[in-house]
Amino acid sequence: xxxxxxxxxxxxxxxxxxxxxxxxxxxxxxxxxxxxxxxxxxxxxxxxxxxxxxxxxxxxxxxxxxxxxxxxxxxxxxxxxxxxxxxxxxxxxxxxxxxxxxxxxxxxxxxxxxxxxxxxxxxxxxxxxxxxxxxxxxxxxxxxxxxxxxxxxxxxxxxxxxxxxxxxxxxxxxxxxxxxxxxxxxxxxxxxxxxxxxxxxxxxxxxxxxxxxxxxxxxxxxxxxxxxxxxxxxxxxxxxxxxxxxxxxxxxxxxxxxxxxxxxxxxxxxxxxxxxxxxxxxxxxxxxxxxxxxxxxxxxxxxxxxxxxxxxxxxxxxxxxxxxxxxxxxxxxxxxxxxxxxxxxxxxxx
Amino acid sequence: xxxxxxxxxxxxxxxxxxxxxxxxxxxxxxxxxxxxxxxxxxxxxxxxxxxxxxxxxxxxxxxxxxxxxxxxxxxxxxxxxxxxxxxxxxxxxxxxxxxxxxxxxxxxxxxxxxxxxxxxxxxxxxxxxxxxxxxxxxxxxxxxxxxxxxxxxxxxxxxxxxxxxxxxxxxxxxxxxxxxxxxxxxxxxxxxxxxxxxxxxxxxxxxxxxxxxxxxxxxxxxxxxxxxxxxxxxxxxxxxxxxxxx
Numbered sequence: 001x002x003x004x005x006x007x008x009x010x011x012x013x014x015x016x017x018x019x020x021x022x023x024x025x026x027x028x029x030x031x032x033x034x035x036x037x038x039x040x041x042x043x044x045x046x047x048x049x050x051x052x053x054x055x056x057x058x059x060x061x062x063x064x065x066x067x068x069x070x071x072x073x074x075x076x077x078x079x080x081x082x083x084x085x086x087x088x089x090x091x092x093x094x095x096x097x098x099x100x101x102x103x104x105x106x107x108x109x110x111x112x113x114x115x116x117x118x119x120x121x122x123x124x125x126x127x128x129x130x131x132x133x134x135x136x137x138x139x140x141x142x143x144x145x146x147x148x149x150x151x152x153x154x155x156x157x158x159x160x161x162x163x164x165x166x167x168x169x170x171x172x173x174x175x176x177x178x179x180x181x182x183x184x185x186x187x188x189x190x191x192x193x194x195x196x197x198x199x200x201x202x203x204x205x206x207x208x209x210x211x212x213x214x215x216x217x218x219x220x221x222x223x224x225x226x227x228x229x230x231x232x233x234x235x236x237x238x239x240x241x242x243x244x245x246x247x248x249x250x251x252x253x254x255x256x257x258x259x260x261x262x263x264x265x266x267x268x269x270x271x272x273x274x275x276x277x278x279x280x281x282x283x284x285x286x287x288x289x290x291x292x293x294x295x296x297x298x299x300x301x302x303x304x305x306x307x308x309x310x311x312x313x314x315x316x317x318x319x320x321x322x323x324x325x326x327x328x329x330x331x332x333x334x335x336x337x338x339x340x341x342x343x344x345x346x347x348x349x350x
Numbered sequence: 351x352x353x354x355x356x357x358x359x360x361x362x363x364x365x366x367x368x369x370x371x372x373x374x375x376x377x378x379x380x381x382x383x384x385x386x387x388x389x390x391x392x393x394x395x396x397x398x399x400x401x402x403x404x405x406x407x408x409x410x411x412x413x414x415x416x417x418x419x420x421x422x423x424x425x426x427x428x429x430x431x432x433x434x435x436x437x438x439x440x441x442x443x444x445x446x447x448x449x450x451x452x453x454x455x456x457x458x459x460x461x462x463x464x465x466x467x468x469x470x471x472x473x474x475x476x477x478x479x480x481x482x483x484x485x486x487x488x489x490x491x492x493x494x495x496x497x498x499x500x501x502x503x504x505x506x507x508x509x510x511x512x513x514x515x516x517x518x519x520x521x522x523x524x525x526x527x528x529x530x531x532x533x534x535x536x537x538x539x540x541x542x543x544x545x546x547x548x549x550x551x552x553x554x555x556x557x558x559x560x561x562x563x564x565x566x567x568x569x570x571x572x573x574x575x576x577x578x579x580x581x582x583x584x585x586x587x588x589x590x591x592x593x594x595x596x
Binding site for chain 2: 022050052057065067094196198203
């Protein structure tokens, strides 16, 4: 079915089609339509919807419901995600699946409500306390947001791990035509760990406390093995006109879409440029970037972001010093234009 | 029941300090479950604090929540499995300081679970610091000159705060300092669970308990302190029982 939908609403609809049974949220611009859509749809279909008293309340309700084996979602924007980090660390520690949507706005602090990519580091480097990782998916269109939301529920269950959809205010607020697969059936996943209250079996406990240091270290090593498996199996990346490119742009999310237009224009002008767009921000497509860095014809990289270079470290680590990585970014809710990106490219080519 | 170990308690020895009230309160919960909910689905929500290992002592499912968030986690649990008997077990630092927001809003929403709130007036696990429930004049390691309401403010009376809320169905404050009050505590737990299973709304029992270790008293002296000092600030009784018109 084809529909014209706002990004936030499309993500909500995708979640419902993916079998989301419980949603716990708190209003914050620019993600609030997601919560509103859930309020309208989830209660009617017999699911659980609670507008919590705070983001802290919401994520901990999600923790409780996920413990019971439900498919659970919560959503917010930067300042709210900061509050949710406590709960995200507990979800990761207790190995509970949960889909968390972050429709980013400008920061730090209250920042503003414009589109930004200000939470890359928070999303990919932990955010909360402890040695843990969250799978982070970064869509660059409303259609892709739909597909990645459905995928997020599968990944969360598969790895018993929180999965974050990292979009920005532009993605949340813009309307695009989206297509849903009406035949999609969410996977039924056995959850032999879920707390159900059943008394006719061994008791089950969802917990992240390992008071004995040896046991906590063992748990953290076990989590590391899981993260290794995720890194091996779940990297997603789009490589656009990059095969014969001499300059590789790296960009993610909606920003990458603008870069793609710049790449098209530069190609028309005879410049051999391409784009590598990480779709999974964690696990980061390091091998793919490394491959381009090792190519003789590649002269340098340009990282474009709507922040002051939060992904830049990951790009540089992947490139391993084999090539120079230049950076151009706008921040504070400012969006780079195609012309700006082209001008920056030409300034480097001089 | 006699002196048999309740069936829903495991054989694990408890880690609590000698003379601590948690053991008594655990047993009362276990007795009520054995008597009235033998076949029922049960899910406990564990706190952060002294009772953090409560899941080791009962042989039914538990969800271990973050500090103060037990009533939020219990909300998610009960909404997911509405036919289960769900209770959170929380100390005063957990429910009345960092978790104030969560408990007030779970109560306001009329969430159908029971909070068992153990009030011993200190943060016990972290070494006896002042809690929101510490009474005026009480010396703790973080109120070394005694709690002065002019400096540290007053003690919080959570039960009295919750009574006016429409979502709240049952509120009681009990104590375990003598047999009569232990019996009363059990009755209150029984009634709170009944109210929950009748889907009447939020229920909470505040149990005045002791902390011999951090109060620097012997177990028997600590029980006397509840009687002689704590009760001056916290009155006992059933403050609200919607179903019975109280």
